[in-house]
Amino acid sequence: MKIGFIGLGVMGRPMAGHLIAAGHDVAINRVKPVSQFLVEQGAKAAESAQAAVTDAEVVILMLPDTPDVENILFGKDGIVDALRPGTLVIDMSSISPVATKEFAEKVKAKGCDYLDAPVSGGEVGAKNAALTIMVGGSEEAFARALPLFEKMGKNINRVGEVGDGQTAKVANQIIVGLTIQAVAEALLFAKKAGADPSKVREALMGGFAASRILEVHGDRMNKRTFDPGFRLRLHRKDLTLALDAARSLDLALPNTASTAQLMSAALAQGDGDKDHSGLIRTLETLSATS
Incomplete structure (x- = not known):
């Protein structure tokens, strides 16, 4: 063609x-x-x-x-x-x-x-x-x-029909964004509690918490490799699409909103062009953890 x-x-x-x-x-x-x-x-x-x-x-x-x-x-x-x-x-x-x-x-x-x-x-x-x-x-x-x-x-x-593909993608980005936040919180918790987050991730990969995001993005978080990938600013844009649509539908998406706010904080601290796994840096900042 x-x-x-x-x-x-x-x-x-x-x-x-x-x-x-x-x-x-x-x-x-x-x-x-x-x-x-x-x-x-x-x-x-x-x-x-x-x-x-x-x-x-x-x-x-x-x-x-x-x-x-x-x-x-x-x-x-x-x-x-x-x-x-x-x-x-x-x-x-x-x-x-x-x-x-x-x-x-x-x-x-x-x-x-x-x-x-x-x-x-x-x-x-x-x-x-x-x-x-x-x-x-x-x-x-x-x-x-x-x-x-x-x-x-x-x-x-x-x-x-036309538009339904974009609706599916917005749904996808809600799941991915919230799961990245969950993985970041879990690994940060492990580190703050004194465990090795790499070994925690390895252990979790054999259980019910296993996911592609824990596999790929959890590894990036532990190795501090935040080259995109998929930029945080673009994921924040996708969650904004979700929240705009939710507003027009009178639909509550509270966890999507909180993740979007964390991504906005990531952009504010200059991480907008890092991979979305870099969201862990924002959580580290909130917890005064380097």
């Missing part, structure tokens, strides 16, 4: 690389030294986002936040006017479910189709083509996109 891929961040770069390796004709823009390897692998470097999508059958967006997606689609020099009728737009960013439905309607008015397909799995999942992909949209559009999803992920599910 001819693909326009917009968004070459920590996860976008390996995702685009898998599509290139699979033989697809991929156009990218805003090529920086860190993404130059994609051109060397066969991607076409376009002068602008519009140029990257002009001849595309499929457009994939992998951007940080709702305003970024809106700007790329509909802002000055936005891509929507460069799309050919029949183009499939796949937004793999993690953004507002409400805004997603609005964006989809505008794109469909141009004679194109739309899927929201946010992902989970972080940089490791992106590099290993092992992402979980949560998709919202029509069955026909999903079937068209599935061969591409299978090059980037392993656990691929159509959740429902």
Whole structure:
């Protein structure tokens, strides 16, 4: 397929690389030294986002936040006017479910189709083509996109109609965020009580507390390796999406709110660009523990 891929961040770069390796004709823009390897692998470097999508059958967006997606689609020099009728737009960013439905309607008015397909799995999942992909949209559009999803992920599910993929991702981020906080509190407790947190983590991995987050993020906390991964500021953004949606639904999410507040404190102390496992540093600060 001819693909326009917009968004070459920590996860976008390996995702685009898998599509290139699979033989697809991929156009990218805003090529920086860190993404130059994609051109060397066969991607076409376009002068602008519009140029990257002009001849595309499929457009994939992998951007940080709702305003970024809106700007790329509909802002000055936005891509929507460069799309050919029949183009499939796949937004793999993690953004507002409400805004997603609005964006989809505008794109469909141009004679194109739309899927929201946010992902989970972080940089490791992106590099290993092992992402979980949560998709919202029509069955026909999903079937068209599935061969591409299978090059980037392993656990691929159509959740429902447009917007439902983003809803699933928000739910995912609630679970991940609260579990990271739980793991951080447990390991901090172990350390403060005089136990070796690495050995505590190893013991817990054999019991009912075992989880992927305890395995991966617990190890990062113990080893103090906080390079992203997935940035704290982006996870705080996702929990803000959850709380905004909860407010509109008159829904109480008290633990989500408290975790979001801790992440805001992490940003205030300059940790926004660290991996979200770095949340333990904020708890350490609150407990006067280094």
